[in-house]
Amino acid sequence: MQKDILIDSNTVSAPKKATVVVLVNENRKTTFEVEKMVGKALIERIVSVRGFKGKKLEVVDEVCDGKKGFDRLVLLGIGNTEQLDGDDWIKIGGAAFASLKDTDSADIYLTVAGEKLKDENILDFVLGLRLRNYSFDDYKTVSKTKDSHTKAMKLVLQLEDAKAGEALIERANSLADSVLLARDLVNQPANILGTKEFVKEVEKLEKIGVKVEILDEKDMKKLGMGALLGVARGSKRPPYLAVMQWQGGKAKDRPLAFVGKGVVFDSGGISLKSGAGMEGMKGDMGGAAAVTGLLKAVASRKAKANVVGVIGLVENMPDANAQRPGDIVTSMSGQTIEVINTDAEGRLVLSDALFYTKERFKPAIMVDLATLTGAIMVALGTEYAGLFSNQDELAGRLVNAGHKTGEKLWRMPLSETYDKIVDSKVADMRNSCGRHAGSITAAQFLQRFVGETAWAHLDIAGTAMEAPLNEYNQSWASGFGVRLLDRLISDNYEA
Numbered sequence: 359m360q361k362d363i364l365i366d367s368n369t370v371s372a373p374k375k376a377t378v379v380v381l382v383n384e385n386r387k388t389t390f391e392v393e394k395m396v397g398k399a400l401i402e403r404i405v406s407v408r409g410f411k412g413k414k415l416e417v418v419d420e421v422c423d424g425k426k427g428f429d430r431l432v433l434l435g436i437g438n439t440e441q442l443d444g445d446d447w448i449k450i451g452g453a454a455f456a457s458l459k460d461t462d463s464a465d466i467y468l469t470v471a472g473e474k475l476k477d478e479n480i481l482d483f484v485l486g487l488r489l490r491n492y493s494f495d496d497y498k499t500v501s502k503t504k505d506s507h508t509k510a511m512k513l514v515l516q517l518e519d520a521k522a523g524e525a526l527i528e529r530a531n532s533l534a535d536s537v538l539l540a541r542d543l544v545n546q547p548a549n550i551l552g553t554k555e556f557v558k559e560v561e562k563l564e565k566i567g568v569k570v571e572i573l574d575e576k577d578m579k580k581l582g583m584g585a586l587l588g589v590a591r592g593s594k595r596p597p598y599l600a601v602m603q604w605q606g607g608k609a610k611d612r613p614l615a616f617v618g619k620g621v622v623f624d625s626g627g628i629s630l631k632s633g634a635g636m637e638g639m640k641g642d643m644g645g646a647a648a649v650t651g652l653l654k655a656v657a658s659r660k661a662k663a664n665v666v667g668v669i670g671l672v673e674n675m676p677d678a679n680a681q682r683p684g685d686i687v688t689s690m691s692g693q694t695i696e697v698i699n700t701d702a703e704g705r706l707v708l709s710d711a712l713f714y715t716k717e718r719f720k721p722a723i724m725v726d727l728a729t730l731t732g733a734i735m736v737a738l739g740t741e742y743a744g745l746f747s748n749q750d751e752l753a754g755r756l757v758n759a760g761h762k763t764g765e766k767l768w769r770m771p772l773s774e775t776y777d778k779i780v781d782s783k784v785a786d787m788r789n790s791c792g793r794h795a796g797s798i799t800a801a802q803f804l805q806r807f808v809g810e811t812a813w814a815h816l817d818i819a820g821t822a823m824e825a826p827l828n829e830y831n832q833s834w835a836s837g838f839g840v841r842l843l844d845r846l847i848s849d850n851y852e853a
């Protein structure tokens with residue numbers, strides 16, 4: 359549930375809204391216009407009385423006499439603007455939104471003394487406002503009606519250039535909507551969001567020009583997707599492979615492909631997980647959610663690139679019909695897999711999804727996202743997602759996009775010696791190979807299905823859900839990957 363939030367832009371003029379927000383850098387000088395409109399003396403008084411330093415994300419919130427048309431003034435510190443980096447401006451936007459609790463209208467002066475804000479900074483600020491305005495309370499029957507944050511809000515950005523502001527606000531809004539779609543999908547419980555329901559959400563993207571195809575069990579049987587189908591056997595929910603296409607580039611350009619793990623619930627199957635924390639496995643489709651959000655993002659802004667999204671949707675459940683440890687399945691690639699542990703299901707789903715994507719689309723790059731291993735959290739915690747790649751250029755571009763969006767990636771190794779560990783005694787490979795280097799052996803498994811394609815695998819088990827809350831995410835699901843990959847595309851693949 360989000361409170362309706364309408365964001366407008368205006369060329370700097372006198373405030374009309376109940377609350378005024380002013381950015382203050384560490385020099386504690388505001389622009390001439392702001393001093394005139396809001397009152398230099400008032401700002402200086404707050405600075406001296408409250409000891410406000412203008413440090414990054416420092417906030418003071420003061421009640422005023424209302425004589426100038428507003429009765430509340432928020433000073434928001436932004437520190438040394440030259441040092442602002444990564445997702446700092448998103449955090450500033452998030453902090454601004456948080457400071458507006460209990461108000462329904464505000465003028466926000468997005469101006470800094472002696473500097474011109476970059477478009478990128480304004481876009482990030484709006485993104486921060488929007489992303490902070492999200493909490494998942496669909497199923498709260500009582501508290502949400504009491505929450506002041508469900509009131510509608512009208513924010514006006516006071517900018518040097520209102521016209522340019524409008525376009526930036528529109529772009530930020532569509533990106534925010536895409537991130538929030540991913541968060542919603544991950545937050546929804548598995549009794550509500552099964553494979554069919556996920557497909558319905560994907561089909562909604564047709565309205566904005568995304569071509570959607572749904573492969574069902576019969577289609578996948580014909581293609582020989584024994585690895586993916588083996589996972590689905592224990593569930594009443596039918597498996598699907600959803601294929602989304604955005605054709606914004608030249609017809610002959612090879613597409614950029616994104617592949618997502620979409621396990622709507624991961625009980626572990628016959629190799630049942632222990633009870634503690636199992637409820638979190640409703641989010642085991644975080645990779646698929648990010649890919650869906652990404653397709654929404656690129657279509658909404660009519661990106662000049664051909665983008666393909668492929669997600670494998672299954673539920674991993676124990677049942678009389680479920681696959682067992684020791685079973686051997688044949689993947690679409692023809693390679694056979696010994697199922698050592700039915701809880702290592704993500705790589706089974708991805709092996710067929712990756713192979714299908716590479717064969718059908720011959721993509722220029724292929725990036726998969728998956729809440730794949732607990733081991734990635736042992737290695738990196740919740741701060742960085744694991745990045746594995748067979749191509750330095752793609753890996754470098756991903757790391758850069760991660761830095762700029764705050765969706766940070768840390769590159770992990772792949773090698774022939776790690777690859778050997780994946781060999782099975784009775785089949786071509788096994789899906790589980792012991793505790794050592796668990797996220798690396800999972801990545802090595804995936805690499806056996808990508809051929810020569812420039813490929814990267816993002817293990818987002820630590821970042822897609824239950825990551826630490828911050829200025830712009832207060833929800834269990836973060837929507838990790840949508841902003842990262844949208845940025846990867848806009849920085850590198852759009853002429």
Ligand code: BES
Nearest residue numbers: 699701702703729730731732733790819
């Ligand atoms: N979905 C899990 C990984 C996971 C764990 C994601 C915790 C988010 C939070 C995955 O399917 C899984 O169960 N992986 C096993 C693999 C093992 C059996 C080789 C794991 O990490 O323990």
Ligand code: MN
Nearest residue numbers: 624701702703
């Ligand atoms: Mn599992």
Ligand code: ZN
Nearest residue numbers: 621624642704
């Ligand atoms: Zn899983």
